[in-house]
Amino acid sequence: MNSGTNGTNTTTLQRTAAVIALLAAVFALYYRTLDNPFVWDDQFLILKNYFIHNLKNIGGLFTQAYFTQPVEISYRPVATLTYMIDYALWRTQPQGWHFFNVTLHFLNSLLVYALAARAARRAWLALGLALLFALHPVNTEAINAVTFREDPLCLFFMLASLLIYIGYSEGRARGALRLAASIVLYAVSYTHLTLPTIYSV
Secondary structure, rough: OOOOOOOOOOOOHHHHHHHHHHHHHHHHHHHHHHHHHOOHHHHHHOOOOHHHHHHHHEEEEEEEHHHHHOOOOOOOOOHHHHHHHHHHOOOOOOHHHHHHHHHHHHHHHEEEEEEEHHHOOHHHHHHHHHHHHOOOOOHHHHHOOOHHHHHHHHOOOHHHHHHHHHHOOOOOOHHHHHHHHHHHHHHHHHHHHHHHHHHHH
């Protein structure tokens, strides 16, 4: 039986199976990254970056204090906020930081599935496209290196914004709050792409 309310032409069973398949695929491929140490920029943006070591600095994400970080030359406050939360939870134990990256990739894979299901309206094709994204090696660097998470974070907010807007535009989710949510999520993703370029000019 097809669902007539979600706009994807997929059943609850098909969507549940897709979640399980994507969860298994992502963690089967990337579970070994949990044992990886901090590498490359992680050393400077995490271990030697005392700005993120205190949650009291959250207010500084929105002031010039943000640029007192020793190696931060771009403005990506959401990514830095995740570093602060991770440090509060895990300190310098890299397993938790890597778990965040892998989980984020899983969530992005779900969003790709949701978008593909709306476009293709075939459960098997949507799952195939989502698995292609989940397993494609182009994502490897952004998942393996903790501080490269800004790219999957950007994608997360962009896909979420797009899905909410599609629901709004198709009439299934009318309301100013939904439209506002779509705009806000897009704006958050935009900071990961544009502000670093503006700052460097």
